[in-house]
Amino acid sequence: MNKITLSATAVLIASLASSGAFAKPQPSDDGGQKVEKCYGVALAGQNDCKAGAGTTCAGTAAKDFQGNAWKNVPAGTCTSIKTPKGHGSLTPVAP
Numbered sequence: 001m002n003k004i005t006l007s008a009t010a011v012l013i014a015s016l017a018s019s020g021a022f023a024k025p026q027p028s029d030d031g032g033q034k035v036e037k038c039y040g041v042a043l044a045g046q047n048d049c050k051a052g053a054g055t056t057c058a059g060t061a062a063k064d065f066q067g068n069a070w071k072n073v074p075a076g077t078c079t080s081i082k083t084p085k086g087h088g089s090l091t092p093v094a095p
Contacts, residue, residue: 038078038088042071067093 042048047061047069061069065085073081073088081088 034075035072036075036078036090037070038073038081039070039091040065040067040085040093041073041078041081041083041088042066042069046071048072067095 037048042061043064044061044066045059047058047066048071049057065083067085067089070092078088078090086093
């Protein structure tokens with residue numbers, strides 16, 4: 001490759017990187033809305049998946065606002081959700 005081709009390639013890569021083309025895509029719900037896992041906001045039996053040791057998947061949270069159980073919520077809203085035990089968390093919350 002010559003200098004012009006290398007330079008053009010570098011510009012293209014930088015442009016793609018800054019546009020988020022290499023970013024990990026966020027999951028979406030069936031309607032295409034971007035969602036994120038939010039721990040500590042699900043009611044008992046209403047979590048979207050794994051609720052810690054001894055559980056399997058959806059609907060297995062043993063208590064309301066269980067810190068290791070998560071619910072899909074609209075992206076960017078998790079930490080603003082208030083519960084009797086505090087705010088939602090993007091990572092599991094210790095009991």
